Amino acid sequence: MYADRINSLPPYLFAAIDKAKQEVIKKGIDVINLSIGDPDMPTPPHIVEAMKRSVCNPQRHRYPSYEGMLSFRTAAADWIKKTMNVDLNPEDEVLTLIGSKEGIAHIPLAFLNPGDISLVPDPAYPVYNIGTILADGKPYKMPLLAENDFLPDLDAIPASIAKKAKLMFINYPNNPTSATASLKFFGEVVDFAAENDILVVHDNAYSEMTYDGYKAPSFLSVSGAKDISIEMHSLSKTYNMTGWRIGFAIGNRDIIAGLGKVKTNVDSGAFECVQEAGIAALTGTQDCVRGMNEIYKERRDALIAGLKELGLEVKPPKATFYVWVRVAGSSFDFTKVLLEKAGIVATPGVGFGEYGEGYIRFALTQSVERINEAVERMHKLDI
Ligand SMILES: *Cc1c(COP(=O)(O)O)cnc(C)c1O
Numbered sequence: 001m002y003a004d005r006i007n008s009l010p011p012y013l014f015a016a017i018d019k020a021k022q023e024v025i026k027k028g029i030d031v032i033n034l035s036i037g038d039p040d041m042p043t044p045p046h047i048v049e050a051m052k053r054s055v056c057n058p059q060r061h062r063y064p065s066y067e068g069m070l071s072f073r074t075a076a077a078d079w080i081k082k083t084m085n086v087d088l089n090p091e092d093e094v095l096t097l098i099g100s101k102e103g104i105a106h107i108p109l110a111f112l113n114p115g116d117i118s119l120v121p122d123p124a125y126p127v128y129n130i131g132t133i134l135a136d137g138k139p140y141k142m143p144l145l146a147e148n149d150f151l152p153d154l155d156a157i158p159a160s161i162a163k164k165a166k167l168m169f170i171n172y173p174n175n176p177t178s179a180t181a182s183l184k185f186f187g188e189v190v191d192f193a194a195e196n197d198i199l200v201v202h203d204n205a206y207s208e209m210t211y212d213g214y215k216a217p218s219f220l221s222v223s224g225a226k227d228i229s230i231e232m233h234s235l236s237k238t239y240n241m242t243g244w245r246i247g248f249a250i251g252n253r254d255i256i257a258g259l260g261k262v263k264t265n266v267d268s269g270a271f272e273c274v275q276e277a278g279i280a281a282l283t284g285t286q287d288c289v290r291g292m293n294e295i296y297k298e299r300r301d302a303l304i305a306g307l308k309e310l311g312l313e314v315k316p317p318k319a320t321f322y323v324w325v326r327v328a329g330s331s332f333d334f335t336k337v338l339l340e341k342a343g344i345v346a347t348p349g350v351g352f353g354e355y356g357e358g359y360i361r362f363a364l365t366q367s368v369e370r371i372n373e374a375v376e377r378m379h380k381l382d383i
Helices: 013-026 045-055 070-084 100-111 127-134 159-164 183-196 253-266 272-283 287-309 331-342 368-381
Strands: 094-097 117-122 138-143 165-171 199-203 229-234 247-251 322-326 359-363
Touching: 013 331, 045 272, 070 094, 070 247, 070 272, 094 100, 094 253, 100 127, 100 165, 100 199, 100 229, 100 247, 100 253, 117 127, 117 159, 127 138, 127 165, 159 165, 159 183, 165 183, 183 199, 229 253, 247 253, 287 322, 287 368, 331 359, 331 368
Parallel strands: 117 138, 117 165, 165 199, 199 229
Antiparallel strands: 094 247, 229 247, 322 359
């Protein structure tokens, strides 16, 4: 019944975890869910208020333009200038997205012919791989290994693959490893991509979720990057807006136009009220972002201290709300024990790709009290 491209999608491991979780809940066990990459705190009130005002304006009820409101794209360009010091023309170097996932999933359709290669990290957010498969492209995995600080080893990519590759996806600050990348590494990617005629898609969904004074750069701040790349941005994690579906792509105008061409034919743009709420988020006070980062930092410190006491090997991440922990044996079995014996849900690294095996991911989307409770339960488990 299904097309080959659907049949060839990798099995969705998270569905199995969800089922196991439901069974544990049914038994009446109090479950602490540390697996969700979705902020637990609400969207800040000034953003909700902007939505309320906008939704009463009948002009906003009509089809939006596919490329997004110029006012939103201008707010996005100004925000990028302020946070990352990159200059953009909002007319043709910024495109509104219905969440950045939408842009990531659609971009291979604009640039891959059947059988073309895209370079995708592993472990990774699954959409780089799946977007490639849905466009009948061929993903080539770039392992993210601890010994390389979870950066892809560009020298390890065979020349024959590099020559044939059309797209490369990278994501820093990284989900699931929480690794960050230096401008030096971004510069190496620009050189590699320029040499091999590859378009780079940098996913910067966690740019604002940083700690201890670390600031995540834009890939586009590297010289030459705008010739060969676009960067995906999302309001989801930064402003607790995952449900609103709003993000934007920035960078090379021809790549932006290619993605825009797909979007014109597939969707009709983001609801204008959501874009107006997005403008309020991007142009309003950023105290909410600082406040949330303080909360995540407290949770991070509580979890790291607890895991260290348990003898697990962990470093406090400089960014994202994930803690990536090395474990002995199968990551799936490890999370199964955590769930069934302690009522703790964590994500097995193998769910993010074969090179995620041997790790589990905790998300800091529960209160310090719940995190401390989880650590206590793990103590009793004696892992
Ligand atoms: C959460 C996340 C996104 C954001 O997706 P939206 O569609 O903007 O909600 C993108 N990339 C990564 C790596 C993520 O973890």
